[in-house]
Amino acid sequence: MNSVTRSDLTFRSGGDECAAWLYRPDTPTPVPGVVMAHGFTAVRDQRLDAYAQVFAEAGLAVLLFDYRHFGASAGEPRQLLSVKHQLQDWEAAIATLRAQPGVDPQRIALWGTSFGGAHVQAVAARDHGIAAVVAQIPFCWAEKPQQKVPLGKTLGLLFAALRDSLHGALGLPPHYIQAIGDPDDHAAMTSPGAAAGIASITPADSGWRNRVAARFVFQLATYKPGRQAGDIRCPIHYTIAEQDAFISPATIREAASLAADAEISSYPCGHFGVYVEPLFSAVARDETAFLLRHLTADAD
Structure with missing residues (x-):
């Protein structure tokens, strides 16, 4: 197990600054790297630091970042989810880690969870220099939801998205909706126990905010990164939660x-x-083993 240092780092994406943590294992030789980011509206302090620490202790450099408009990163208006912008953020983060001293630019992996798991599939499908991918509980496409969404809720989300899109076109502040909640909440993503689940990963001083600009709804129908998996040339590890309600x-x-x-x-x-816990350690162990197998097997 390597000792690890964590430092603050920023990089530019689309004219704004993205905030990141750079984890470096204490080793004199160039090391492989992993770029990491979270899912739907989530930020890096929501348990991704725990994964990053495990990967870094195993000898991997890690760049863990917040998307523009979220968390500690810049970008106005706040809580604006744009698939296009988030994919640009991934590309900028990859370029940043590849340029770091002591990091082997030929051995860079991607790790994304939930909506971030969607993005790593899309990025790896077109960046064939990526050495490995972990897609944890990833969004792949929306045709097979785990739960039926009542018609009233669907119509409410569409109305909110239309209202927010109009706000955007007129240069008005976004129309926000709750991001995550239980089935009785008027939230974008709901499932039984969701409120308790998000609370379990969110520290008291987290930068996460439980709201999102409603216009994101229109992006879900056309974003199908799982369909691009056939274009991914590197090894990819899919982590599945069998009882996932999202x-x-x-x-x-x-x-x-x-x-x-x-x-x-x-x-x-x-x-x-x-x-x-009780599953985090097992998940992190299995993902670490995959990353080491594909990032260090050929290293001298």
């Missing part, structure tokens, strides 16, 4: 079947169970 395990398995070199690890938990 993301259908069937869509993840279908995406994995399209990839040229995919493996799956499955755990008996809901969406938030992979972040905390």
Whole structure:
């Protein structure tokens, strides 16, 4: 186990500054690197620092960042989720880690969870210099939801998205909706136990805010990164939560079947169970083993 230092770092993406933590293992030789980011509206202090610490102790440099408009990163208006912008943030983060002294630019992996797991599939499908990918409980496409969404809620989300899109076109402040909640909440993403689940990964001083600009809704129907898995040339590890009420395990398995070199690890938990004990240590161990196998096997 390596000793690890963590430092603050910023990089530019689309004219704004993204905030990141850079984890460096104490080793004199160039090391592989992992770029990491969270999911839907989430920020780095929501248990991703725990994963980053494990990966760094295993000898990997880690760049863990917040997307523009979220957390400690810049970007106005706040809580604005743009798939296009977030993919640009990934590309800028990868370039930043590749340029770091002591990091081997040929051995860079991506690690994304939930909506971030969607992004790592899309990025790796077009950046064939990526050496390995971990897609943890990833959004792949929206056709097979885990739960039926009542018509009234669907219409309410569409109305909110239309209102927010109009605000954007007129230069007005966003129309926000609650991001995550239980089924009785008027939130974008709901499931039984979701409020307790998000609370379990969110420290008291977190930069996370439980709201999002409603216009994001229109992006979900057309964003299908799992369909791009066949274009991913590097090994990819899919982490599945079998009781996930947000993301259908069937869509993840279908995406994995399209990839040229995919493996799956499955755990008996809901969406938030992979972040905390009693399963966190097992998930982190399995993902670390995958990363080391593909990032260090050929290193001298």
